[in-house]
Amino acid sequence: MRLKTDNLKFMNNSTIFTLVLCLSVVNLGYTQEVMPFQTIETDSTIVQVPVQDSIIPFQRTKIDGVAAVIGEHVILDSDVDIAYRQLLSEGVSSDNISRCELAGSLFENKLYAHHAVQDSVLITDAQVNTMVEQQLSYMTQELGTEAEMLKFYKKDNIEDFKKELFEINKTNKLSEEMRTKIVKDVEITPEEVRDFFETIPESERPVFGTELELAQIIIEPIVPEYQKQKVIDRLTQFRVDIVENGSSFATKAVLYTQDPGSKSTGGKYTMNRQTSFAREFKDIAFSLQEGEVSDPFETDFGWHLLKVDKIRGEEIDVRHILLVPDIDKEAIEVAQKTIDSIRNQIVKGTITFKEAAQKFSHEKETKEDGGQLLNPTTGDTRFELTKIDPILYEQVSKLKKDEISLVIPDQDRQGRVKYKLITVLDRHEEHVADYSRDYLKIQELALRKKQINIIRKWQEEKIMDTYIKVNGSFRDCTYSGNWLKKNK
Numbered sequence: 001m002r003l004k005t006d007n008l009k010f011m012n013n014s015t016i017f018t019l020v021l022c023l024s025v026v027n028l029g030y031t032q033e034v035m036p037f038q039t040i041e042t043d044s045t046i047v048q049v050p051v052q053d054s055i056i057p058f059q060r061t062k063i064d065g066v067a068a069v070i071g072e073h074v075i076l077d078s079d080v081d082i083a084y085r086q087l088l089s090e091g092v093s094s095d096n097i098s099r100c101e102l103a104g105s106l107f108e109n110k111l112y113a114h115h116a117v118q119d120s121v122l123i124t125d126a127q128v129n130t131m132v133e134q135q136l137s138y139m140t141q142e143l144g145t146e147a148e149m150l151k152f153y154k155k156d157n158i159e160d161f162k163k164e165l166f167e168i169n170k171t172n173k174l175s176e177e178m179r180t181k182i183v184k185d186v187e188i189t190p191e192e193v194r195d196f197f198e199t200i201p202e203s204e205r206p207v208f209g210t211e212l213e214l215a216q217i218i219i220e221p222i223v224p225e226y227q228k229q230k231v232i233d234r235l236t237q238f239r240v241d242i243v244e245n246g247s248s249f250a251t252k253a254v255l256y257t258q259d260p261g262s263k264s265t266g267g268k269y270t271m272n273r274q275t276s277f278a279r280e281f282k283d284i285a286f287s288l289q290e291g292e293v294s295d296p297f298e299t300d301f302g303w304h305l306l307k308v309d310k311i312r313g314e315e316i317d318v319r320h321i322l323l324v325p326d327i328d329k330e331a332i333e334v335a336q337k338t339i340d341s342i343r344n345q346i347v348k349g350t351i352t353f354k355e356a357a358q359k360f361s362h363e364k365e366t367k368e369d370g371g372q373l374l375n376p377t378t379g380d381t382r383f384e385l386t387k388i389d390p391i392l393y394e395q396v397s398k399l400k401k402d403e404i405s406l407v408i409p410d411q412d413r414q415g416r417v418k419y420k421l422i423t424v425l426d427r428h429e430e431h432v433a434d435y436s437r438d439y440l441k442i443q444e445l446a447l448r449k450k451q452i453n454i455i456r457k458w459q460e461e462k463i464m465d466t467y468i469k470v471n472g473s474f475r476d477c478t479y480s481g482n483w484l485k486k487n488k
Contacts, residue, residue, distance in 0.1 A: 068107060068470045068483070071114030073171070075106050077472070100477035107468075107483050108459065112175035115462055121177045123170055126315040129270035131173070132165045137261045146264055182458050183451040188443065196446035197435050206433045208441060211382040212396060213426040215371035217356055218363040218410075219339040220418040221331035228303070231323045235296040235305045238321060242307070243293055249307045249319050258302065258414070259322040267319035268309070281306070285318050301413055324414040332417055339407050339419040346404055346421075353404065353423045362418075372425065380440065382428065392422075399424045456480075 065077040083102050116123075136149070136158075143149045146158060155161040200206075238256070241247035250266030257263050271277060273286065278299040284306055288294060294306040302324035310317040342360055345351045351359075354370030361367045375383050385397060395405050405422040412418050433442060459481050470483055 066471055067103060067474050068468070070107055070110035070468055071466050072117075073110035073114060075103070075110060079106060080474075100474070100479070103474050103477060104479045104481065104483065107470075107479075108481065109172065109175045111459065111462060111466060112178040113171045114466060116174035116178035116181075119178070119181070121174060121181060123173045123177065124272060124315060126270045126272040126275065128166055128170045128173060130275055131169045132162055133265060133269060134261060135165060135169075136162070137264060140264050141260055179455065182455055186447070186451050186454055188447045188450055192450070193439070193443045193446045194435070196449060197433070197442050206441075206445070208384075208428075208431060208433060208438060209387075210385040210430045211428040212385055212388075212399075212424050213381045213428075214373045214383060214396065215353060215357060215423050215425055216363070216366065216373060217339070217342060217353070217361045217371050217421045218418060219335050219342070219360065219420070220362045220412060221327045221335040221416070223325045224328055224331060227325040227327070231303045231325045232296045235303060235321065235323060238305055239293055239295070249293070249321075253319055253321050256323070257321045258324050259320070262320065267321055268317065269320070270315060270317050272314050272316070281320075285316060324416070327416055335417075335419055336407070339421060343404060343407060343421055353402075353421075371423075378444075381425075396422055396424060401425070401427050 066074055067077050067080055068075045080099055080103050083106070084097075084099050087097060087102070139149045139153070140146050143152050150156070150158065150161065153161065155164075197205075238247075238252055242249050242252065250268070253267030254263060257267050259267070262269055269275075269277075271282070271285065273282060275282070277285075278301065280297060280299045281304065284294050284297055284304075285308065288306070288308045290308050290311045292308055294304075296303050296305055298304075302322050304320050304322055306318055306320040308316055308318050338360070342351075342356050346353050346356055357369075357371030358367060361371055363371070366372060372381060373383070374381060385393065388396070395408055399405060399422070401424050403424060408420050408422065410418050410420050431437075435442060463482055464485065468483060468485065475484060
C-alpha cells in the first residue's frame with residue numbers, strides 16, 4: 001500500500017535501520033600494530049602521543065571517534081560507518097538513506113534502551129541468549145563452519161563474539177520493549193479514524209494492492225510405526241550411554257542431532273517458560289532436575305532426548321538431541337494418491353473444499369476452519385498479493401475465486417515432502433482506499449500515525465532530560481529529533 005505522509009516516511013527509515021542494526025554492528029573488528037603510544041581522548045578523536053623513549057615522531061591520528069554519547073551509551077564513528085556499509089550490502093540505495101539518518105536512528109535506539117533501564121524494563125538473559133544462539137546458528141549455516149563464521153566477522157573466538165552479540169541484542173531488545181511500553185495503551189476512536197482519512201487529499205490516498213483470501217489442504221505422508229520405534233530405540237541407547245556409561249551429551253548432540261539450530265553448540269539452549277519452544281519440550285525441560293536426562297519424547301519437530309545442564313531461578317540451560325523418523329517411499333506415494341483423489345472429488349463437486357479440509361487435512365491449525373489461512377502480520381484473512389512468498393505467488397496469482405490449484409509439493413519443518421491444495425475464497429482487486437470497504441486498514445494507519453506522534457513527543461521530552469553529547473561532523477546534521485538541544 002502507498003501513503004504519502006512524512007510520518008510514515010519517518011517510520012520506514014527507522015524500521016529499515018533497525019532490521020540491519022544487529023548484523024551491521026557485529027562486523028566491527030580490525031587489527032593494528034602495537035605501538036608505544038599513550039592515548040589521550042578528546043570529544044571527537046583519540047590522539048596517540050608517543051612515550052618519551054619512542055623515536056617515532058608526534059602523530060595525531062583519528063582511530064575511532066566518539067560520534068555521540070546518549071545517557072550511558074557511547075556511539076562510535078565506526079558504528080555509523082559500518083551500519084551504512086551494511087545497508088549498501090543489503091541492496092539499499094545510498095540515495096535512500098544518509099549517514100546522518102543512520103546516526104539519528106542509532107541515537108534513538110540508545111535513548112530508548114537507556115530509559116528502558118531507568119524504567120525497570122526487564123529483559124532476561126535467557127531471552128537474549130536464545131537470540132544469540134539463533135543468530136550464531138544462522139551465521140554458521142550460511143558460512144559453513146564456525147571457523148569460517150569467525151573469520152568472516154573478524155572475531156578471534158566464539159566466546160568474545162557471543163558477548164558482543166549479547167550486548168547488541170540486549171540493547172536492541174530493551175529499545176524494542178521501551179517503544180512497546182510507550183504505545184501499548186494507545187487506542188483510537190472511530191472519529192479519529194474518520195478525521196485521519198478525511199485529512200488525506202484524494203490524490204494522495206493510499207492504494208491497496210490486490211488481496212486474496214486463501215484456504216489450503218495439507219496431506220503429509222504417515223510415518224510408519226517401525227520408523228518411529230527405530231528413533232526411540234536409538235535415543236534410548238544414547239541415554240544409556242550418557243547416564244550409565246558417562247558419555248558426553250554435548251558430543252552426541254554435535255554428532256547426531258538433526259536440529260541445525262543447536263548442532264554447533266552441542267544441543268544447547270537457554271530458555272524460560274516464555275521462550276517460544278514447543279509446549280511438550282518446555283513441559284519436559286521444567287520437570288527435570290539439574291543434571292537429569294529425560295526419556296525420549298515427541299514434538300511436532302520429531303523425537304527428543306533432553307538434559308538440564310543448569311537451573312538459574314526461572315532460567316535453565318538445556319541440551320537436546322533431535323532425531324526425525326524416516327518416511328518410506330510407499331508412504332509418500334500414498335500421500336500423493338490421497339491428495340490427487342481429494343482434488344478430483346472437489347473438482348467434480350462431490351465434496352466442497354471446506355468439507356474436504358475439515359475431513360482430510362493434516363494441518364491442525366486450519367483444519368476446523370475449512371483450511372482458511374490467517375495473515376500472521378495483520379491477523380485478518382487477507383493476503384496482499386505482492387507480499388506473498390514468490391513461490392506461492394506463482395501458484396495463486398492467476399487463480400480466480402473458488403478455483404483450485406494443482407497439487408503443490410511442499411516441505412515440513414524437517415524438510416520432508418508434503419502436498420497441498422490451495423483455493424481462493426475471495427479476491428479483492430487493487431483499488432484506492434475506500435473508508436467503508438477498507439476501514440480496518442485505515443484504522444491501522446491512523447493508529448500508527450497516532451503512535452508515531454506519541455513516540456515523538458516522548459522522545460522530545462526525554463532528549464531534554466538525558467545527558468546527550470553529539471560530536472564532530474554529526475553536529476552538522478539535520479535530525480528529526482532535537483539531539484543538539486537547540487532552542488526552538
